[in-house]
Amino acid sequence: xxxxxxxxxxxxxxxxxxxxxxxxxxxxxxxxxxxxxxxxxxxxxxxxxxxxxxxxxxxxxxxxxxxxxxxxxxxxxxxxxxxxxxxxxxxxxxxxxxxxxxxxxxxxxxxxxxxxxxxxxxxxxxxxxxxxxxxxxxxxxxxxxxxxxxxxxxxxxxxxxxxxxxxxxxxxxxxxxxxxxxxxxxxxxxxxxxxxxxxxxxxxxxxxxxxxxxxxxxxxxxxxxxxxx
Amino acid sequence: xxxxxxxxxxxxxxxxxxxxxxxxxxxxxxxxxxxxxxxxxxxxxxxxxxxxxxxxxxxxxxxxxxxxxxxxxxxxxxxxxxxxxxxxxxxxxxxxxxxxxxxxxxxxxxxxxxxxxxxxxxxxxxxxxxxxxxxxxxxxxxxxxxxxxxxxxxxxxxxxxxxxxxxxxxxxxxxxxxxxxxxxxxxxxxxxxxxxxxxxxxxxxxxxxxxxxxxxxxxxxxxxxxxxx
Numbered sequence: 001x002x003x004x005x006x007x008x009x010x011x012x013x014x015x016x017x018x019x020x021x022x023x024x025x026x027x028x029x030x031x032x033x034x035x036x037x038x039x040x041x042x043x044x045x046x047x048x049x050x051x052x053x054x055x056x057x058x059x060x061x062x063x064x065x066x067x068x069x070x071x072x073x074x075x076x077x078x079x080x081x082x083x084x085x086x087x088x089x090x091x092x093x094x095x096x097x098x099x100x101x102x103x104x105x106x107x108x109x110x111x112x113x114x115x116x117x118x119x120x121x122x123x124x125x126x127x128x129x130x131x132x133x134x135x136x137x138x139x140x141x142x143x144x145x146x147x148x149x150x151x152x153x154x155x156x157x158x159x160x161x162x163x164x165x166x167x168x169x170x171x172x173x174x175x176x177x178x179x180x181x182x183x184x185x186x187x188x189x190x191x192x193x194x195x196x197x198x199x200x201x202x203x204x205x206x207x208x209x210x211x212x213x214x215x216x217x218x219x220x221x222x223x224x225x226x227x228x229x
Numbered sequence: 230x231x232x233x234x235x236x237x238x239x240x241x242x243x244x245x246x247x248x249x250x251x252x253x254x255x256x257x258x259x260x261x262x263x264x265x266x267x268x269x270x271x272x273x274x275x276x277x278x279x280x281x282x283x284x285x286x287x288x289x290x291x292x293x294x295x296x297x298x299x300x301x302x303x304x305x306x307x308x309x310x311x312x313x314x315x316x317x318x319x320x321x322x323x324x325x326x327x328x329x330x331x332x333x334x335x336x337x338x339x340x341x342x343x344x345x346x347x348x349x350x351x352x353x354x355x356x357x358x359x360x361x362x363x364x365x366x367x368x369x370x371x372x373x374x375x376x377x378x379x380x381x382x383x384x385x386x387x388x389x390x391x392x393x394x395x396x397x398x399x400x401x402x403x404x405x406x407x408x409x410x411x412x413x414x415x416x417x418x419x420x421x422x423x424x425x426x427x428x429x430x431x432x433x434x435x436x437x438x439x440x441x442x443x444x445x446x447x448x449x450x451x452x453x454x455x456x457x458x
């Protein structure tokens with residue numbers, strides 16, 4: 001019974017059913033991800049799954065990588081619910097890019113990536129970036145077959161995002177703090193943000209940069225190059 | 230068969246199963262939302278579901294509303310995967326606030342809101358804001374029993390977000406463009422953003438403001454006040 005107005009309070013027990021279904025989907029995804037991983041390795045690719053909130057600057061970062069990667073072109077598989085804006089931006093920056101339009105799906109899964117990969121010309125490519133749907137929750141659980149996973153966090157989003165979305169930040173090999181050129185304008189509390197990141201993701205390499213100006217990009221490129229070797 | 234390396238390409242047919250499950254969950258959610266709606270109305274509340282990407286400034290906006298709503302206090306139900314940072318911020322601003330911690334759930338649902346509502350002291354409250362999980366995809370499909378739905382989009386996120394997340398923007402009664410104080414610093418293309426918004430969400434009232442400075446807040450308060458009447 002409702003304590004305020006006496007109406008009957010509904011019981012809600014969806015958790016177990018959701019969990020079982022979720023595990024079924026994830027198990028199928030994991031098999032496909034293993035296939036993808038073998039496939040990427042057979043092609044000599046270092047593959048990275050790029051995760052962030054909408055508007056953190058994933059595409060701007062990939063445009064810079066496309067222009068400055070020492071062994072161009074890079075390959076990009078890019079996911080969005082709608083539009084092929086990002087693939088077109090990346091192609092203009094010199095990348096080989098294939099767009100996945102997910103419709104209402106909130107994350108990429110390994111099967112979607114597999115399908116897109118078969119449309120990508122990977123000859124001469126050694127770095128494949130997978131730009132996930134902008135979402136700090138759902139992409140976390142879906143292995144795409146990538147070798148490395150990286151989150152982008154922009155200074156405009158607030159210093160507590162790692163604490164609020166811990167599963168994602170715990171799952172990554174690296175974190176980029178982006179839009180450092182705006183840090184002063186938004187009164188970004190750098191030490192607070194880094195303390196929060198270190199509390200949740202002590203394993204992650206940390207890069208502070210501006211995808212817009214290119215400031216700090218060289219350290220990220222050097223790290224990626226080391227991973228690819 | 231894979232066109233590139235001859236490996237067997239896995240078949241993936243998850244769409245139908247996903248759809249059926251999704252509809253089952255939504256059907257249960259809709260029943261609970263109807264219950265919530267009657268419940269909110271019985272308490273004389275105008276209820277609004279607030280949606281945005283992580284870091285768009287939902288909580289900062291609610292802090293301003295808590296301070297400037299003509300009939301204080303406002304009630305807030307606030308969802309996050311982890312932490313009760315937002316409820317504490319809102320309480321400090323004078324709101325009655327209850328935090329929902331969703332764990333790994335990417336959206337609020339009607340049952341979670343019902344449970345939180347029964348913890349909220351609504352005496353003397355006429356405006357109940359529900360701050361959803363920061364996510365531009367998953368919350369869209371879940372009716373919480375709200376009367377109005379509003380999206381927040383910040384100028385730092387890029388002008389094309391309504392095109393990329395059309396389902397969410399089509400579902401709202403109002404859109405706040407937030408962080409207008411940063412528009413110049415990020416070279417925000419106001420006309421492009423508004424053209425995109427109007428293409429996707431012609432039904433939505435539009436407010437341009439800065440939750441940080443308070444600039445433009447009075448028009449939003451007047452609109453909310455009109456909805457509540």
